[in-house]
Amino acid sequence: MAAKESSLLEALRGGSELTDSVIIQDCVEVSGRPLLKSLVHRYSQQSPVHLFLLESGRQDWEHCSTGKQLFYHDYYTDPLGWDHDDDITTTTTTGASHTSKRCLHGLTVQSCVGDVEGVRSVEDVRSVDDVRGVVVFDCLSMLLLTQSASSVSRLLHGLGHHCLLVLSLVHADLHEDHVISQLSHVTSTVVSMQTPPPLTDYLCSVYHRRKSGKISKQVESFTISADYSTLSSSLHRPHTHSTLSTTHTTPSQAADPTANLTFDLTLTAKEKHDRANVVLPYTRPHITAHTHPHITSDTRPHISLGKGEIFYQPDEADDFDESDPDDDLDI
Template structure:
């Protein structure tokens, strides 16, 4: 899956690394693959110089790489950078793409998003990414995030915005690293895969499937369940004769047809209550409540 994401691109691809394993080599692989596809690549370099980013790239395609210098003055204190963190807005970035002679859908690479997040509100940062994705000028956004520099809530917000998240970690051997790729399609389907990868000096990506751990695919043996009613002094089950006898017993709250007819049929000489007022009764038909002290 990692090789497929590198070759096709599209959407917002997040490379998540830590101090134990750097994802900058994988970032160079994405840049090299986009240049070979004939796409223009704009790099916002806040943490690495241009020489380090361009090292090993295909010399025949490097003219399509536009490096916007943010290193070594990302905050613009000495005015030695052509692009500062403060200018990380959809308006400024879109203008950079429009000023390019080959104006078409291009690739934006941010090295790194951690520098931007340290000086921008996460809500404003999220709005900027959404505007860039919907603007139509940028085809692919690739960002490097140092996850161990931020709170988990901030990392979760950025991962939620990304269509593909690649988390890199060190492997058992020094030659390879482990990449856990999580890809979310437009239909909402989520795919995950862990692979070994290595980056050569010419920014070529080599991917190897991670072998499964032994014993994980084996089926667990069935566990014998004991019967909790086996040692009871009384029987909880009914025999066939007991079941038939139980079904013949009439329930007390169920009326038979004969009982219903007897209750609904008016009997001759049924009792009635007749009230005849005597002389001591003081009843006023116009004011029935006259005897009440109200």
Template sequence: MLLDIMQVTEGGGFVIIQDSVDCCGRQLLKSFINAALKREEIIHVLGFEVCEDELRAGLDSRGIQRLYFHDGFTDPLGWTECPALTVHQFTPQEISARLGHSEQPKSVMLVIDSLSWILRHHPPAVVCQRLQELRRGGALKSILALLHSDMHQQGIVGSVCHLATVVISVSPGTGAKHAVAKTTRRTKSGRVTREEEYFTVSEDLTVTIEAQTIHSGKAQAEPEEFEADPAANLTFNLRLSEVEREAKEKLSLPFVFSQEKKSALLHHRPGAGRILYEPDANDDFDQEDPDDDLNV
């Protein structure tokens, strides 16, 4: 799955490479950039963690002219008079202005190296909102971001990863050269596919899949909320069969009168008996004192 995602990037895709101090994901990030250059895509990099020379090292020289590096590494906080890019300029308007000179906006990939720098200086809700605006703006084909998961709380990491169409979590493998990529991919229909693969990245940024783990390749839908059945494990049956339901519907309840029964009760019939009651002296009822006969 990792190679499929790297070779074919859908329009509107948002890929997050999630790493930690135990396993760096920048080489895999550069492999994605290299594959996009070979597809003749235009790439804009918001670089906050490494300089331009370090990022360009090893990339395909034939397509390197299509890579635009926006230097946020030299002065990320804007301490000088004319900073090239600061972390506070991470807004849809600013980024769209920087992408404005691209001849083919539909084939532009935005690379954020790294998203952790932005999350350290912006509230998570603001970052998520701006990422959504960038995806919906139509000026980008895809977004690729590097995220250091051990620098943030798990709730923040989960909120940002929830926006992504693909999340690749890298961790150390069994060997010194191997690493494990746990890939979660969400399609537009809501289907979720998860896979774990052992991979290596060579000096020319070529990714090689060594093997798949035992539990890889299983596709599943998003888990639905489980609701307990109150009628389960009872000693009696609360549900009706079809025959019992039909018999229940035909049954006339004692407090439900039919039209014929209502007519018989409301209309006087000849020869019907009547009850006549004549009160005596002991039945004298005083409206002012209804309890008079109790001798209280």
């Protein structure tokens, strides 16, 4: 019996499958925020998570905090910098604060690294394993409103050299295909949310590119607990044969291909009668005194009624030999 194929989503969340960047693509029909919160909940148990708020406030993420520290970098309060406030406030789940409030057009690799370094100086993070941490963007779509796709791609790629993992969310239906393709190109793992079938909570396709160059693709269905602490996923296999009805249909119950058409393919009784009485062009009609009263028995042509005739007139170039009609003898 073949071994059961493991879930890529659970392996990435649990850490058994390594990646340096993950981007979740969702749309208005299916939100990817529950999956993002579940990943943040899991990663915050292992390393410091620096959550850059671009689309939502801190109150939407407080339930994702665990025993480890979760750091909030507020780019949501004044995204365009209209308040002209240089004070930047970052708050942690332990109550410590660090100034970190900027506008979106100033969000760069250097500013992100500066925010992370500022939190480290306040929190005095000394663990070697936790120095780099995880950087999370709650929505790149807000950033794409003020920066080009190339700038955002450089941001994601540059942060990969300064942190353990870059985790982000983007609303794919708000941007053109080339923008989404550019972001996916600089990301190792792409999770695309899909419309789930009945009796399924969530459905996604996972594209994972390992450092060795091997590419894995899976379509998975998953469920998430209310507190985002548990994620259970499995490979999604569309039901084809099992969903078909096992009842046998009689010929009378078979579908009529001529039904529900804008034109009629069947003939009425009168149309069938008229078709049967059509005289074909290579036959001559039966001549009678009733149909042709002007034709007498003396003037009636001597022909085979109701039968076709073939008339052939040889050409001058024809050399017809009755002793060799097939012209296959060389005498």
